[in-house]
Amino acid sequence: MSQYYALGDRTLWNPSNGASRLFTRQVSLYEAELGLPSGIGPMRADECRIEPLVFSGFVDALLAWHGATRHAVVVSLSEGFVATVLVLADRAGVQVTWPPTASAETWAGALQQKSRELGRCMAV
Template sequence: MSQYYEVGDETLWNPSIGASRLFLAQVRLHEDELGLASGLGPMDMDECKIEAGAFREYTEALVARHLRTGHRVILALSEGFVATVLVLARRAGIEPDALRAGADGDGSAGGFRDVQVRAGAPAPPGQGDGDAARERLEALAHRLDRAMPR
């Protein structure tokens, strides 16, 4: 059994029910963290309609926050989810501005920044290594795109 994520008549993703349930739970969690609606409606009869405008704003804020954080645990917990959202966004024709080389990553994520502080520790991924963080996210999204059925 599977479920469908759709923009208009186009199916962006057709995951298993288990993967879909986990994904939607993370969507709702990040909606609360960002203070933004994702544009993903409820799962109704195995279909989730996506409102492209809200999804664009959510994706932009999510990617900007991910690239801006300096907290290793938050990065580890969220990287796969952010890459999955990025795949769906691109399939919907959305390219986040935060991924442009040289972008400052100060999207509309409330202006907060999570950092993990430890004396003598090198800067964690996502903090001070903008291009490298973008490259890691792009590489993971590329791998996931091939693994996410439509």
């Protein structure tokens, strides 16, 4: 059994129920942490709709938050979620805004590499 994350009639991701359950719980956590809606709708009948404009704002805020943290544990805990969101943003055609930080090139490059590797594993 699996679930679908969709933008219009296009499937962006088709994870197992377990992976989807973990991801949607993390979505709720980061919505609360950022004080913003994610644009990732509720799971209904094994399908979740993504609202691209709201999602775009969430992705940018998430990247800014992640780039500003210097706490090694927070970085480690959030890295997988951020990479997963970047894969969805790429598949949705959402343009992301990388925040200017002292280590932006290294930081952004590492996250982009991680999201590329993860994207190969994320079923469509």
